[in-house]
Amino acid sequence: MYCPECKSEYKEDILFCEDCSASLVLSLEDPLPLEEVEWVSLDNIRGDIYAEMVKEVLDNNDIPCYIKTAFMVSAFGIKGAGIPGTKCTIFVPSDNYDEAAEILSEMMD
């Protein structure tokens, strides 16, 4: 990922430039602003490890995606209330949704 403003290079899962807050693009030669992509969420995934696994499979299928994680801390300190975990939502471009959902359902089987 590249910043169109300052030309900084970032990892794939970074969406905005840390210096100038510009939306990163996939390539400086052929800019594709991320805001033109409509991101849709796949079914909620329980647990970071599983979400990372899904992301890896999507990566292998050349489907761009990112994971949004919400930490659930309410269970802390309550005995027997369950294991504190994270709630992950995986976002994929709407164009790739059907393909991603199919891959995900195959993983669920």
Ligand SMILES: [Zn+2]
């Ligand atoms: Zn920048």
